[in-house]
Amino acid sequence: MIFVSILPQKYFVEQIAGDTVDVEVMVMPGASPATYEPRPRQMAALAKADVYLAIGVPFERTWLPRIQSTNPKLKIVHVEKKLRKLPMAANAMDIDASPRGTILHDYRNEEASHPEDNTEHNHAMHEHKGMLDPHVWLSPRWVKAMTKPTRLAISKVAPEHAKLYRINARAFTKKLDELDEEIDTLFKPIPAEQRAFMTFHPSWGYYAMTYNLIQIPIEFEGKAPTPKVLEQITSIAKKRNLRTIFVQPQFSQSSARAIADSINASIIVANPLAENWEENLREVSKKLAASFILSE
Structure with a gap:
Protein backbone atom coordinates (compact mmCIF):
# COMPACT_ATOMS: atom_id res chain seq x y z
CA MET A 1 0.00 0.00 0.00
CA ARG A 84 14.12 24.31 -6.35
CA LYS A 85 11.63 25.89 -3.95
CA LEU A 86 10.38 29.47 -4.14
CA PRO A 87 9.27 31.80 -1.37
CA MET A 88 5.55 32.26 -0.88
CA ALA A 89 4.16 35.25 -2.76
CA ALA A 90 4.45 38.59 -1.01
CA ASN A 91 1.42 40.73 -0.30
CA ALA A 92 -0.48 42.39 -3.13
CA MET A 93 0.93 45.86 -2.46
CA ASP A 94 4.57 44.72 -2.66
CA ILE A 95 3.94 42.76 -5.86
CA ASP A 96 2.10 45.65 -7.49
CA ALA A 97 4.89 48.10 -6.60
CA SER A 98 7.79 45.92 -7.76
CA PRO A 99 9.34 45.92 -11.27
CA ARG A 100 7.07 44.16 -13.76
CA GLY A 101 4.66 43.58 -10.90
CA THR A 102 6.34 40.57 -9.35
CA ILE A 103 9.12 40.04 -6.83
CA LEU A 104 10.00 36.77 -8.58
CA HIS A 105 10.95 38.43 -11.82
CA ASP A 106 14.71 38.43 -11.18
CA TYR A 107 15.05 34.64 -11.37
CA ARG A 108 11.80 33.49 -12.95
CA ASN A 109 13.06 32.26 -16.33
CA GLU A 110 15.93 30.25 -14.88
CA GLU A 111 13.76 28.66 -12.20
CA ALA A 112 10.95 27.72 -14.58
CA SER A 113 13.33 25.95 -16.92
CA HIS A 114 15.28 24.15 -14.17
CA PRO A 115 12.94 22.95 -11.40
CA GLU A 116 15.58 20.72 -9.82
CA ASP A 117 18.19 21.99 -7.41
CA ASN A 118 19.86 20.97 -4.14
CA THR A 119 18.75 21.29 -0.54
CA GLU A 120 21.42 23.91 0.17
CA HIS A 121 19.69 26.25 -2.26
CA ASN A 122 16.33 25.57 -0.61
CA HIS A 123 17.80 26.28 2.82
CA ALA A 124 19.28 29.56 1.63
CA MET A 125 15.98 30.61 0.09
CA HIS A 126 14.21 29.82 3.35
CA GLU A 127 16.70 31.87 5.33
CA HIS A 128 16.43 34.91 3.08
CA LYS A 129 12.90 34.82 1.73
CA GLY A 130 10.78 33.28 4.48
CA MET A 131 8.39 30.37 4.09
CA LEU A 132 8.89 28.28 0.96
CA ASP A 133 5.94 27.66 -1.33
CA PRO A 134 4.81 24.00 -1.13
CA HIS A 135 2.53 24.06 -4.19
CA VAL A 136 5.04 22.39 -6.52
CA GLU A 181 3.04 23.41 -24.41
CA GLU A 182 -0.76 23.60 -24.60
CA ILE A 183 -0.97 25.94 -21.60
CA ASP A 184 1.94 28.05 -22.82
CA THR A 185 0.19 28.46 -26.18
CA LEU A 186 -2.94 29.75 -24.44
CA PHE A 187 -1.02 32.65 -22.88
CA LYS A 188 1.29 33.54 -25.77
CA PRO A 189 -1.11 36.07 -27.36
CA ILE A 190 -1.60 37.89 -24.04
CA PRO A 191 0.67 40.95 -23.57
CA ALA A 192 2.95 40.69 -20.54
CA GLU A 193 1.36 43.70 -18.81
CA GLN A 194 -2.06 41.99 -18.87
CA ARG A 195 -0.97 38.69 -17.34
CA ALA A 196 -1.99 39.46 -13.76
CA PHE A 197 -4.59 37.49 -11.86
CA MET A 198 -5.96 37.74 -8.35
CA THR A 199 -6.44 34.80 -6.02
CA PHE A 200 -7.26 34.59 -2.32
CA HIS A 201 -4.48 32.18 -1.29
CA PRO A 202 -1.19 32.32 -3.25
CA SER A 203 -1.27 28.68 -4.37
CA TRP A 204 -0.33 29.30 -7.99
CA GLY A 205 3.23 30.62 -7.67
CA TYR A 206 5.02 27.85 -9.62
CA TYR A 207 2.29 27.87 -12.24
CA ALA A 208 2.53 31.67 -12.55
CA MET A 209 6.31 31.56 -12.85
CA THR A 210 6.22 28.79 -15.45
CA TYR A 211 3.93 30.78 -17.75
CA ASN A 212 5.22 34.29 -16.94
CA LEU A 213 2.09 35.37 -15.10
CA ILE A 214 1.65 37.64 -12.08
CA GLN A 215 -0.18 36.17 -9.09
CA ILE A 216 -1.69 38.83 -6.79
CA PRO A 217 -2.85 37.36 -3.46
CA ILE A 218 -5.77 38.72 -1.45
CA GLU A 219 -4.59 36.93 1.67
CA PHE A 220 -2.26 39.21 3.65
CA GLU A 221 0.57 37.61 5.66
CA GLY A 222 -1.34 34.35 5.84
CA LYS A 223 -4.59 35.93 7.03
CA ALA A 224 -7.73 37.46 5.60
CA PRO A 225 -7.08 41.17 4.91
CA THR A 226 -8.23 43.93 7.24
CA PRO A 227 -10.76 46.45 5.85
CA LYS A 228 -7.92 48.90 5.15
CA VAL A 229 -5.83 46.30 3.31
CA LEU A 230 -8.92 45.09 1.46
CA GLU A 231 -9.45 48.64 0.22
CA GLN A 232 -5.86 48.78 -1.06
CA ILE A 233 -6.18 45.42 -2.83
CA THR A 234 -9.46 46.53 -4.42
CA SER A 235 -7.68 49.63 -5.73
CA ILE A 236 -5.00 47.40 -7.31
CA ALA A 237 -7.67 45.25 -8.95
CA LYS A 238 -9.34 48.34 -10.41
CA LYS A 239 -6.04 49.77 -11.65
CA ARG A 240 -5.20 46.51 -13.41
CA ASN A 241 -8.75 46.17 -14.75
CA LEU A 242 -9.06 42.64 -13.34
CA ARG A 243 -12.34 40.94 -14.14
CA THR A 244 -11.87 37.54 -12.54
CA ILE A 245 -10.86 36.48 -9.04
CA PHE A 246 -9.86 32.90 -8.34
CA VAL A 247 -10.76 31.23 -5.06
CA GLN A 248 -10.25 27.71 -3.81
CA PRO A 249 -12.79 25.66 -1.87
CA GLN A 250 -10.43 25.14 1.09
CA PHE A 251 -10.54 28.85 2.07
CA SER A 252 -13.13 31.48 2.91
CA GLN A 253 -14.43 33.39 -0.10
CA SER A 254 -15.79 36.45 1.71
CA SER A 255 -12.85 38.79 1.01
CA ALA A 256 -12.67 37.73 -2.64
CA ARG A 257 -16.41 38.30 -3.06
CA ALA A 258 -16.15 41.76 -1.48
CA ILE A 259 -13.49 42.74 -4.03
CA ALA A 260 -15.45 41.13 -6.89
CA ASP A 261 -18.56 43.13 -5.96
CA SER A 262 -16.55 46.35 -5.87
CA ILE A 263 -15.02 45.91 -9.34
CA ASN A 264 -17.85 43.98 -11.03
CA ALA A 265 -15.69 40.88 -11.39
CA SER A 266 -16.53 37.19 -11.54
CA ILE A 267 -15.57 34.60 -8.95
CA ILE A 268 -14.13 31.36 -10.31
CA VAL A 269 -13.40 28.38 -8.10
CA ALA A 270 -9.98 26.96 -9.01
CA ASN A 271 -9.16 23.93 -6.89
CA PRO A 272 -5.40 23.28 -6.61
CA LEU A 273 -6.13 19.93 -4.94
CA ALA A 274 -8.37 18.39 -7.61
CA GLU A 275 -7.76 14.69 -8.25
CA ASN A 276 -8.32 15.00 -12.01
CA TRP A 277 -5.12 17.04 -12.09
CA GLU A 278 -4.54 17.29 -15.85
CA GLU A 279 -8.08 18.28 -16.80
CA ASN A 280 -8.30 20.66 -13.85
CA LEU A 281 -5.09 22.47 -14.85
CA ARG A 282 -6.29 22.67 -18.43
CA GLU A 283 -9.66 24.14 -17.43
CA VAL A 284 -8.14 26.64 -14.99
CA SER A 285 -5.75 27.77 -17.74
CA LYS A 286 -8.57 28.27 -20.24
CA LYS A 287 -10.58 30.32 -17.74
CA LEU A 288 -7.55 32.39 -16.81
CA ALA A 289 -6.63 33.10 -20.44
CA ALA A 290 -10.24 34.12 -21.10
CA SER A 291 -10.16 36.48 -18.10
CA PHE A 292 -7.04 38.20 -19.48
CA ILE A 293 -8.82 38.79 -22.78
CA LEU A 294 -11.84 40.24 -20.95
CA SER A 295 -9.63 42.69 -19.09
CA GLU A 296 -8.23 44.24 -22.28
Whole structure:
Protein backbone atom coordinates (compact mmCIF):
# COMPACT_ATOMS: atom_id res chain seq x y z
CA MET A 1 0.00 0.00 0.00
CA ILE A 2 1.20 3.51 -0.91
CA PHE A 3 0.12 6.63 0.96
CA VAL A 4 0.28 10.11 -0.55
CA SER A 5 -0.49 13.47 1.00
CA ILE A 6 -2.82 15.06 -1.57
CA LEU A 7 -5.19 13.98 -4.33
CA PRO A 8 -3.07 15.18 -7.29
CA GLN A 9 -0.36 12.75 -6.17
CA LYS A 10 -2.83 9.90 -6.50
CA TYR A 11 -3.23 10.90 -10.13
CA PHE A 12 0.57 10.98 -10.61
CA VAL A 13 1.05 7.54 -9.05
CA GLU A 14 -1.75 6.02 -11.11
CA GLN A 15 -0.25 7.42 -14.31
CA ILE A 16 2.90 5.42 -13.55
CA ALA A 17 1.56 2.36 -11.72
CA GLY A 18 -1.93 1.97 -13.12
CA ASP A 19 -3.87 -0.48 -10.95
CA THR A 20 -0.81 -2.45 -9.79
CA VAL A 21 -0.69 -0.74 -6.37
CA ASP A 22 -3.24 0.52 -3.85
CA VAL A 23 -3.04 4.27 -3.27
CA GLU A 24 -4.46 6.01 -0.20
CA VAL A 25 -4.71 9.80 0.17
CA MET A 26 -4.26 11.60 3.49
CA VAL A 27 -5.87 15.03 2.89
CA MET A 28 -9.54 14.42 2.20
CA PRO A 29 -11.52 16.56 -0.31
CA GLY A 30 -12.36 19.98 1.10
CA ALA A 31 -9.62 19.85 3.75
CA SER A 32 -6.44 21.94 3.82
CA PRO A 33 -2.96 20.36 3.72
CA ALA A 34 -1.81 23.20 5.96
CA THR A 35 -3.86 22.12 8.98
CA TYR A 36 -4.93 18.53 8.26
CA GLU A 37 -5.02 15.96 11.04
CA PRO A 38 -5.20 12.29 10.01
CA ARG A 39 -8.26 10.32 10.96
CA PRO A 40 -8.00 7.24 13.20
CA ARG A 41 -8.83 5.00 10.24
CA GLN A 42 -5.93 6.50 8.28
CA MET A 43 -3.49 6.04 11.15
CA ALA A 44 -4.52 2.40 11.39
CA ALA A 45 -3.97 1.92 7.64
CA LEU A 46 -0.60 3.69 7.80
CA ALA A 47 0.60 1.07 10.26
CA LYS A 48 0.38 -1.43 7.38
CA ALA A 49 1.62 0.81 4.54
CA ASP A 50 4.81 0.17 2.56
CA VAL A 51 5.69 3.68 1.34
CA TYR A 52 4.62 7.24 2.08
CA LEU A 53 5.23 9.72 -0.74
CA ALA A 54 5.62 13.14 0.87
CA ILE A 55 5.42 16.31 -1.22
CA GLY A 56 6.30 19.04 1.29
CA VAL A 57 2.87 20.28 2.41
CA PRO A 58 2.77 21.83 5.92
CA PHE A 59 0.93 19.10 7.85
CA GLU A 60 3.73 16.64 7.01
CA ARG A 61 6.16 18.43 9.32
CA THR A 62 4.02 17.62 12.34
CA TRP A 63 2.58 14.28 11.35
CA LEU A 64 5.27 12.37 9.47
CA PRO A 65 7.37 11.77 12.61
CA ARG A 66 4.26 10.49 14.40
CA ILE A 67 3.35 8.32 11.45
CA GLN A 68 6.88 6.91 11.34
CA SER A 69 6.68 6.03 15.04
CA THR A 70 3.56 3.91 14.43
CA ASN A 71 5.27 2.04 11.59
CA PRO A 72 9.09 2.10 11.86
CA LYS A 73 9.36 0.02 8.67
CA LEU A 74 7.46 2.60 6.63
CA LYS A 75 9.64 4.13 3.92
CA ILE A 76 9.03 7.88 3.66
CA VAL A 77 10.13 9.34 0.32
CA HIS A 78 10.16 13.11 -0.24
CA VAL A 79 9.51 13.28 -3.98
CA GLU A 80 10.00 17.07 -3.89
CA LYS A 81 13.32 16.93 -2.05
CA LYS A 82 15.51 18.02 -4.97
CA LEU A 83 13.17 20.66 -6.32
CA ARG A 84 14.12 24.31 -6.35
CA LYS A 85 11.63 25.89 -3.95
CA LEU A 86 10.38 29.47 -4.14
CA PRO A 87 9.27 31.80 -1.37
CA MET A 88 5.55 32.26 -0.88
CA ALA A 89 4.16 35.25 -2.76
CA ALA A 90 4.45 38.59 -1.01
CA ASN A 91 1.42 40.73 -0.30
CA ALA A 92 -0.48 42.39 -3.13
CA MET A 93 0.93 45.86 -2.46
CA ASP A 94 4.57 44.72 -2.66
CA ILE A 95 3.94 42.76 -5.86
CA ASP A 96 2.10 45.65 -7.49
CA ALA A 97 4.89 48.10 -6.60
CA SER A 98 7.79 45.92 -7.76
CA PRO A 99 9.34 45.92 -11.27
CA ARG A 100 7.07 44.16 -13.76
CA GLY A 101 4.66 43.58 -10.90
CA THR A 102 6.34 40.57 -9.35
CA ILE A 103 9.12 40.04 -6.83
CA LEU A 104 10.00 36.77 -8.58
CA HIS A 105 10.95 38.43 -11.82
CA ASP A 106 14.71 38.43 -11.18
CA TYR A 107 15.05 34.64 -11.37
CA ARG A 108 11.80 33.49 -12.95
CA ASN A 109 13.06 32.26 -16.33
CA GLU A 110 15.93 30.25 -14.88
CA GLU A 111 13.76 28.66 -12.20
CA ALA A 112 10.95 27.72 -14.58
CA SER A 113 13.33 25.95 -16.92
CA HIS A 114 15.28 24.15 -14.17
CA PRO A 115 12.94 22.95 -11.40
CA GLU A 116 15.58 20.72 -9.82
CA ASP A 117 18.19 21.99 -7.41
CA ASN A 118 19.86 20.97 -4.14
CA THR A 119 18.75 21.29 -0.54
CA GLU A 120 21.42 23.91 0.17
CA HIS A 121 19.69 26.25 -2.26
CA ASN A 122 16.33 25.57 -0.61
CA HIS A 123 17.80 26.28 2.82
CA ALA A 124 19.28 29.56 1.63
CA MET A 125 15.98 30.61 0.09
CA HIS A 126 14.21 29.82 3.35
CA GLU A 127 16.70 31.87 5.33
CA HIS A 128 16.43 34.91 3.08
CA LYS A 129 12.90 34.82 1.73
CA GLY A 130 10.78 33.28 4.48
CA MET A 131 8.39 30.37 4.09
CA LEU A 132 8.89 28.28 0.96
CA ASP A 133 5.94 27.66 -1.33
CA PRO A 134 4.81 24.00 -1.13
CA HIS A 135 2.53 24.06 -4.19
CA VAL A 136 5.04 22.39 -6.52
CA TRP A 137 2.40 20.14 -8.12
CA LEU A 138 0.70 23.02 -9.96
CA SER A 139 3.32 23.32 -12.70
CA PRO A 140 3.74 20.48 -15.25
CA ARG A 141 7.50 21.13 -15.24
CA TRP A 142 7.78 20.56 -11.49
CA VAL A 143 5.57 17.46 -11.73
CA LYS A 144 7.86 16.15 -14.46
CA ALA A 145 10.84 16.58 -12.11
CA MET A 146 9.01 14.55 -9.45
CA THR A 147 8.20 11.67 -11.81
CA LYS A 148 11.50 9.82 -11.38
CA PRO A 149 11.57 9.72 -7.56
CA THR A 150 7.91 8.71 -7.61
CA ARG A 151 8.63 5.88 -10.07
CA LEU A 152 11.63 4.63 -8.11
CA ALA A 153 9.65 4.58 -4.86
CA ILE A 154 6.80 2.64 -6.45
CA SER A 155 9.24 0.21 -8.04
CA LYS A 156 10.52 -0.77 -4.59
CA VAL A 157 6.98 -1.69 -3.56
CA ALA A 158 6.32 -3.78 -6.67
CA PRO A 159 9.70 -4.56 -8.31
CA GLU A 160 8.10 -7.10 -10.61
CA HIS A 161 6.45 -4.18 -12.43
CA ALA A 162 9.55 -1.98 -12.67
CA LYS A 163 9.77 -2.24 -16.46
CA LEU A 164 6.10 -1.30 -16.85
CA TYR A 165 6.65 1.68 -14.57
CA ARG A 166 9.55 2.93 -16.71
CA ILE A 167 7.39 2.71 -19.83
CA ASN A 168 4.46 4.44 -18.15
CA ALA A 169 6.69 7.15 -16.68
CA ARG A 170 8.05 7.98 -20.15
CA ALA A 171 4.50 8.22 -21.49
CA PHE A 172 3.52 10.42 -18.54
CA THR A 173 6.43 12.82 -19.02
CA LYS A 174 5.48 13.12 -22.69
CA LYS A 175 1.92 13.95 -21.64
CA LEU A 176 3.27 16.56 -19.23
CA ASP A 177 5.33 18.16 -22.00
CA GLU A 178 2.26 18.30 -24.23
CA LEU A 179 0.15 19.88 -21.47
CA ASP A 180 2.92 22.39 -20.75
CA GLU A 181 3.04 23.41 -24.41
CA GLU A 182 -0.76 23.60 -24.60
CA ILE A 183 -0.97 25.94 -21.60
CA ASP A 184 1.94 28.05 -22.82
CA THR A 185 0.19 28.46 -26.18
CA LEU A 186 -2.94 29.75 -24.44
CA PHE A 187 -1.02 32.65 -22.88
CA LYS A 188 1.29 33.54 -25.77
CA PRO A 189 -1.11 36.07 -27.36
CA ILE A 190 -1.60 37.89 -24.04
CA PRO A 191 0.67 40.95 -23.57
CA ALA A 192 2.95 40.69 -20.54
CA GLU A 193 1.36 43.70 -18.81
CA GLN A 194 -2.06 41.99 -18.87
CA ARG A 195 -0.97 38.69 -17.34
CA ALA A 196 -1.99 39.46 -13.76
CA PHE A 197 -4.59 37.49 -11.86
CA MET A 198 -5.96 37.74 -8.35
CA THR A 199 -6.44 34.80 -6.02
CA PHE A 200 -7.26 34.59 -2.32
CA HIS A 201 -4.48 32.18 -1.29
CA PRO A 202 -1.19 32.32 -3.25
CA SER A 203 -1.27 28.68 -4.37
CA TRP A 204 -0.33 29.30 -7.99
CA GLY A 205 3.23 30.62 -7.67
CA TYR A 206 5.02 27.85 -9.62
CA TYR A 207 2.29 27.87 -12.24
CA ALA A 208 2.53 31.67 -12.55
CA MET A 209 6.31 31.56 -12.85
CA THR A 210 6.22 28.79 -15.45
CA TYR A 211 3.93 30.78 -17.75
CA ASN A 212 5.22 34.29 -16.94
CA LEU A 213 2.09 35.37 -15.10
CA ILE A 214 1.65 37.64 -12.08
CA GLN A 215 -0.18 36.17 -9.09
CA ILE A 216 -1.69 38.83 -6.79
CA PRO A 217 -2.85 37.36 -3.46
CA ILE A 218 -5.77 38.72 -1.45
CA GLU A 219 -4.59 36.93 1.67
CA PHE A 220 -2.26 39.21 3.65
CA GLU A 221 0.57 37.61 5.66
CA GLY A 222 -1.34 34.35 5.84
CA LYS A 223 -4.59 35.93 7.03
CA ALA A 224 -7.73 37.46 5.60
CA PRO A 225 -7.08 41.17 4.91
CA THR A 226 -8.23 43.93 7.24
CA PRO A 227 -10.76 46.45 5.85
CA LYS A 228 -7.92 48.90 5.15
CA VAL A 229 -5.83 46.30 3.31
CA LEU A 230 -8.92 45.09 1.46
CA GLU A 231 -9.45 48.64 0.22
CA GLN A 232 -5.86 48.78 -1.06
CA ILE A 233 -6.18 45.42 -2.83
CA THR A 234 -9.46 46.53 -4.42
CA SER A 235 -7.68 49.63 -5.73
CA ILE A 236 -5.00 47.40 -7.31
CA ALA A 237 -7.67 45.25 -8.95
CA LYS A 238 -9.34 48.34 -10.41
CA LYS A 239 -6.04 49.77 -11.65
CA ARG A 240 -5.20 46.51 -13.41
CA ASN A 241 -8.75 46.17 -14.75
CA LEU A 242 -9.06 42.64 -13.34
CA ARG A 243 -12.34 40.94 -14.14
CA THR A 244 -11.87 37.54 -12.54
CA ILE A 245 -10.86 36.48 -9.04
CA PHE A 246 -9.86 32.90 -8.34
CA VAL A 247 -10.76 31.23 -5.06
CA GLN A 248 -10.25 27.71 -3.81
CA PRO A 249 -12.79 25.66 -1.87
CA GLN A 250 -10.43 25.14 1.09
CA PHE A 251 -10.54 28.85 2.07
CA SER A 252 -13.13 31.48 2.91
CA GLN A 253 -14.43 33.39 -0.10
CA SER A 254 -15.79 36.45 1.71
CA SER A 255 -12.85 38.79 1.01
CA ALA A 256 -12.67 37.73 -2.64
CA ARG A 257 -16.41 38.30 -3.06
CA ALA A 258 -16.15 41.76 -1.48
CA ILE A 259 -13.49 42.74 -4.03
CA ALA A 260 -15.45 41.13 -6.89
CA ASP A 261 -18.56 43.13 -5.96
CA SER A 262 -16.55 46.35 -5.87
CA ILE A 263 -15.02 45.91 -9.34
CA ASN A 264 -17.85 43.98 -11.03
CA ALA A 265 -15.69 40.88 -11.39
CA SER A 266 -16.53 37.19 -11.54
CA ILE A 267 -15.57 34.60 -8.95
CA ILE A 268 -14.13 31.36 -10.31
CA VAL A 269 -13.40 28.38 -8.10
CA ALA A 270 -9.98 26.96 -9.01
CA ASN A 271 -9.16 23.93 -6.89
CA PRO A 272 -5.40 23.28 -6.61
CA LEU A 273 -6.13 19.93 -4.94
CA ALA A 274 -8.37 18.39 -7.61
CA GLU A 275 -7.76 14.69 -8.25
CA ASN A 276 -8.32 15.00 -12.01
CA TRP A 277 -5.12 17.04 -12.09
CA GLU A 278 -4.54 17.29 -15.85
CA GLU A 279 -8.08 18.28 -16.80
CA ASN A 280 -8.30 20.66 -13.85
CA LEU A 281 -5.09 22.47 -14.85
CA ARG A 282 -6.29 22.67 -18.43
CA GLU A 283 -9.66 24.14 -17.43
CA VAL A 284 -8.14 26.64 -14.99
CA SER A 285 -5.75 27.77 -17.74
CA LYS A 286 -8.57 28.27 -20.24
CA LYS A 287 -10.58 30.32 -17.74
CA LEU A 288 -7.55 32.39 -16.81
CA ALA A 289 -6.63 33.10 -20.44
CA ALA A 290 -10.24 34.12 -21.10
CA SER A 291 -10.16 36.48 -18.10
CA PHE A 292 -7.04 38.20 -19.48
CA ILE A 293 -8.82 38.79 -22.78
CA LEU A 294 -11.84 40.24 -20.95
CA SER A 295 -9.63 42.69 -19.09
CA GLU A 296 -8.23 44.24 -22.28
